[in-house]
Amino acid sequence: MKNKTVKMVLAVVVLGVCCGAYAGVKTYVAHQEQKESEEDSEESTTVFTAxxxxxxxxxxxxxDTETTFExxxxxxxxxxxxxxPVNQTTLxxxxxxxxxxxSDRVLEDVDDLSEYGLDSPSNTIKIVTKSDEEDGDDITTTLYVGDENSSTSQYYVRKDDxxxxxxxxxxxxxxxFTKSLNDYAQMEDxxxxxxxxxxxxxxxxxxxSYELSKDEDxxxxxxxGSEDEEKADSATVSSLVSSFGSMAYSSLADYKCDDKxxxxxxxxxxxxxxxxxEEVADDDTQDDTTASGETADEDASSVEENSDDAEQDTESDESVNETTDETSEAEDIDSEEAGDETSENSDSASDDEDSSEEETKMADKQLTILVGNETDDSSRYVMVNDSNEVYTMSTDTLSALTDKSEEDFWDMTVSYVSLNSLGSLKVNxxxxxxxxxxxxxxxT
Incomplete structure (x- = not known):
């Protein structure tokens, strides 16, 4: 019995020593890792700069296709x-x-590139830069991209050869550099x-199928729809109409569709x-203004010709100076008045031209949306008006139009009667x- 107790005590002591040693080793290793990590973070290696x-x-x-943007x-x-249509901001x-x-971590003397996914790179990025020298050749730098380190959200790369x-x-x-081609294209609004x-x-x-129409009066x-025309509920239609002011594409699917x-x-x-x-400029007003401007110019030319004729008459007839002078003065006065009148007409034409530029009129427009197949992200393909570009649009946005029927827009109001004017109610x-x-x- 005594021997068993001694063995038990020794076993407990040995176990305690082992636990203490394990804890010490673990603490030391963690300290060393932290120290190495701090040393690595303090040092940074430049892989490429320009x-x-x-x-x-x-x-x-x-x-999966080599693509060059220049x-x-x-x-x-x-x-x-x-x-x-390259998206300039994206590039x-x-x-x-x-x-x-x-890079805050550099691995040297690597023997097996496959450990980092660099034996078959997921992407190859070639960067061509201008030489610092005036007549120097362009410089090409190639970065090969390997696997992603999921624990650090970093990528393994190697450079050039x-x-x-x-x-x-x-x-x-x-x-x-991991996007699809359409992500580098500029979307239209x-x-x-x-x-x-x-x-x-x-x-x-x-x-x-259904058709909503508005009585302008x-x-x-x-x-x-397929049946007779019915009065529509104003609130339901108003909600649908307002949605056309905030419609938007989700993404670009094809910038040059040749197969719908x-x-x-x-x-x-x-x-x-x-x-x-839609409000547009009134071109007819501008044409009228141009015509009146030409008329003013013709009037001004006529006044100048009359003035020149008066001067010639004055020089040719020296024997009747007084009469000629009086005539000349009268013609000059008429010329000045005509000139002032022409100036006023010209200013008036200019004012009319300025005002015509500001005048607008309402023009009839039509928006046509073709709705195609569903995509994998709760959207549908759409093509608008005469564009050959294909976009995606949320099904929630489109279903407000495509998933309705004429019955959804019926005005269900039977009659509005004020309780204050109700005298009796008869029900069968x-x-x-x-x-x-x-x-x-x-x-009271």
């Missing part, structure tokens, strides 16, 4: 497709992101209707047509008549 103004082109993989004067263009941001690349050195760089330097009060008709043709709406069937736009899911009016229920009389009494 002025954004000196960057001439960026070549990288887009949708500078043409101060604008970015797609090298093999100059009509591609400027990409150039700024790659203009200064630093150096296959022995791997850098760990921030993801912000790489992510601008949806042609939203600024003044929705000018909308007079909305037509929707599809699985559910009474400003009331009616709805027509890819998006279901050859046989649209729905076709939405909106008739409205299941063949029996019931009458309710209203009596009132005034109390």
């Amino acid at each position: 002025s954004t103004d000196n960057i001439k082109s960026l070549d990288f993989m887009v949708d 500078k043409d004067d101060d604008s970015w263009v797609k090298k093999d497709e100059t009509d591609f 400027d941001s990409a150039a700024s992101a790659i203009a200064s690349v630093d 150096d296959e022995k050195t791997v850098y760990l760089i921030d993801s912000s330097c790489v992510e601008p 949806f042609p939203a209707i600024s003044n929705t009060d000018t909308i007079t008709k909305i037509s929707v043709h599809g699985d559910n 009474t400003s009331t709406w009616s709805v027509k 069937s890819k998006y279901g736009l050859d046989k649209p899911y729905a076709t939405i047509t909106v008739d409205y009016q 229920y299941q063949g029996s008549d019931y009458k309710v009389n209203v009596s009132r009494e005034t109390s």
Whole structure:
């Protein structure tokens, strides 16, 4: 019994010593790791640096295809497709992101690039910059992008022909080069209707077809579907009409569509047509002003010719100086008056021209939206008016139009009667008549 107790005590002591040693080792290792981390953070290696103004082109993989964007004067263009609508802000941001690349951890003497995904890089970024020397050749720097370190949100990269050195760089330097091609294109703004009060008709043709039209005299709406035209609920229509002032695209799907069937736009899911009016310059007024201006110029020329004739008559007839002088003075006075009159006409024409530039008129416009197939992100493809660009638009926005039927717009109001004017109410229920009389009494 005594021996068992001694063994038990020894075992407890040994266990305590082991636990203490483990805790000490763990603390030491953590301290060393923290120290190394602090040392690494204090030191930073420059992988690449350049002025954004000196960057001439960026070549990288887009949708598994090598794509080059280059500078043409101060604008970015797609090298093999100059009509591609490059988003200048997106490319400027990409150039700024790659203009200064630093690494806080450098791995040297690397034997196996596959450990970092650099045996088959996910992207290759070629940066062409102008030489600092006036007649020097352009400089090309290539960065090969490998795997992402999920714990640090950094990427492994190598540079140029150096296959022995791997850098760990921030993801912000790489992510601008991981987009699809359409993300580098400039989207057009949806042609939203600024003044929705000018909308007079909305037509929707599809699985559910209907037409809303506005009576311009009474400003009331009616709805027509497969059946007769009915009065529409003003609140429901007003909500729908106002939505055209805030419609917007979600993303660009195709900047130059040559096959509508890819998006279901050859046989649209729905076709939405909106008739409205827009304020435009009144060209007719400007033409009238120009004509009156020409008339004023002709009058001024006529006055000058009369004045010249008067001077010639004065020089040719010396024998009647007094008469000629009087005639000349009279003609001069007439000329001055005519000149003043012409000046006033000219000023008046100028004022008319200025005012005509400010005059506008309301012109009839039409907005047509073709709605195609659904996408993977709760959107549908749309094509607007005569544009050959295809965009996506939220299904929530479109369903307010496409998922309605004529019954949804019916005015369900039977009658409005003020209680103060109600004298009696007669109801026929299941063949029996019931009458309710209203009596009132005034109390002070």
